[in-house]
Amino acid sequence: MTDRSGVDTGWQKLGTTLTHAGRPEAPEGGVYVNPPVERGSTVLFPSLESMGKRGLERYNHASIYGAMGSPTQHELEKLIAQIEGGTDCQIVSSGLAACTTPLLAFLKAGDHCLLADSVYGPTRRFAENMLRRFGVDISYFPPCASRAEVEDYIQPNTRIIFTESPGSHTFEVQDIPMLADVAHKNGALLFLDNTWGFGIFAPFEHGVDVSIQALTKYPSGHSDVIAGAITVANQACWRTLRDASIQLGQLAGPDDCWLTLRGLRTMGVRLAQQARTALQIATWLQERPEVAQVLHPALPDCPGHAFWKRDFTGAGSLFGVVLNSTYTQKNMERMINAMRLFGIGASWGGYESLVLPTTGGITRSFGTEQPSDPAFRLQIGLENVQDLIADLEQAFNALHHAL
Numbered sequence: 001m002t003d004r005s006g007v008d009t010g011w012q013k014l015g016t017t018l019t020h021a022g023r024p025e026a027p028e029g030g031v032y033v034n035p036p037v038e039r040g041s042t043v044l045f046p047s048l049e050s051m052g053k054r055g056l057e058r059y060n061h062a063s064i065y066g067a068m069g070s071p072t073q074h075e076l077e078k079l080i081a082q083i084e085g086g087t088d089c090q091i092v093s094s095g096l097a098a099c100t101t102p103l104l105a106f107l108k109a110g111d112h113c114l115l116a117d118s119v120y121g122p123t124r125r126f127a128e129n130m131l132r133r134f135g136v137d138i139s140y141f142p143p144c145a146s147r148a149e150v151e152d153y154i155q156p157n158t159r160i161i162f163t164e165s166p167g168s169h170t171f172e173v174q175d176i177p178m179l180a181d182v183a184h185k186n187g188a189l190l191f192l193d194n195t196w197g198f199g200i201f202a203p204f205e206h207g208v209d210v211s212i213q214a215l216t217k218y219p220s221g222h223s224d225v226i227a228g229a230i231t232v233a234n235q236a237c238w239r240t241l242r243d244a245s246i247q248l249g250q251l252a253g254p255d256d257c258w259l260t261l262r263g264l265r266t267m268g269v270r271l272a273q274q275a276r277t278a279l280q281i282a283t284w285l286q287e288r289p290e291v292a293q294v295l296h297p298a299l300p301d302c303p304g305h306a307f308w309k310r311d312f313t314g315a316g317s318l319f320g321v322v323l324n325s326t327y328t329q330k331n332m333e334r335m336i337n338a339m340r341l342f343g344i345g346a347s348w349g350g351y352e353s354l355v356l357p358t359t360g361g362i363t364r365s366f367g368t369e370q371p372s373d374p375a376f377r378l379q380i381g382l383e384n385v386q387d388l389i390a391d392l393e394q395a396f397n398a399l400h401h402a403l
């Protein structure tokens with residue numbers, strides 16, 4: 001089936017990479033299909049000379065000391081770099097650490113960092129608290145800003161434009177090649193939190209310099225791992241990032257890296273299925289009288305839909321729903337509490353469906369992007385589509401009772 005989101009084309013190609021990459025070359029004695037977990041701290045060397053030589057390999061995904069990454073982590077790094085299309089990747093302890101580590105690596109006191117108004121909340125808090133405390137100037141641009149508007153927010157000391165597309169909670173798809181061009185013409189780098197677009201948006205073909213992944217989401221895929229990845233466009237970025245990662249003691253445990261490698265092997269089929277169900281549910285929701293807007297990048301109602309169509313090869317399974325103005329936040333909360341198959345909880349990208357309110361408690365500098373009517377976010381899992389629709393239907397009934 002090729003639906004209008006074109007999900008199948010993107011995921012089929014991805015499936016081949018996920019199956020065959022991320023495995024060492026087979027030596028004479030053979031090699032396991034999926035790299036096994038290797039745990040350790042000290043690596044022993046036959047001589048001081050060989051230890052010294054190995055130390056020079058820290059940019060080459062070599063095992064030197066446990067804190068600089070295990071062989072399991074290094075295989076995962078090679079696989080992520082290949083999927084993202086970058087030169088190198090650093091695995092870190094969480095998706096949030098994948099946002100904060102490159103900011104610390106590339107910024108210094110006196111620099112300016114320009115962030116999209118709809119970046120992941122904890123990234124914004126890190127910028128507001130830590131980066132400001134270290135003398136970095138922070139400001140925001142509206143995620144749907146035109147080229148001229150973005151240029152207006154650039155300062156002589158702008159070093160990084162940090163964005164996330166689609167935006168957190170509000171799903172604005174952004175013109176990444178335009179942002180990259182503005183950044184580069186002004187001597188800055190473009191950082192993209194590409195968690196939603198993993199495998200369906202090629203960051204480096206669109207001008208991104210540093211791409212961020214929360215491996216906690218689709219890649220591990222089973223809601224049992226916290227890990228992150230930072231992938232870079234070139235060697236210059238890599239050396240800066242790798243040095244900072246070592247200095248900050250950033251890594252992920254070998255068991256978590258192995259679970260992520262294991263999860264990745266089936267990500268293509270999980271995502272094709274979840275994306276298909278998500279689009280069916282999004283289309284069903286569009287017809288509901290209670291719904292004002294469905295913020296699914298593959299639907300024309302979503303801000304920046306044209307950029308999604310131009311730049312992505314598929315869609316994920318996370319999208320937003322805005323209720324019409326008849327309903328209050330309290331009504332919506334009653335509705336969410338009535339859902340049975342949709343779990344109430346943070347995160348997304350696992351095999352189970354989730355729901356969270358996205359109005360009340362999110363911070364934006366430009367109020368216009370935030371719907372004033374009650375809104376929520378759905379993550380669609382591997383459940384049967386009719387079962388999920390039936391659950392939403394009975395929850396809508398609770399919404400009416402709540403009026």
Ligand SMILES: *Cc1c(COP(=O)(O)O)cnc(C)c1O
Pocket residue numbers: 094095096097099120164168193195196214215216217226227228347
């Ligand atoms: C979840 C998420 C993160 C943070 O990942 P954690 O592993 O939970 O720290 C960062 N960015 C985006 C877009 C996310 O969805």
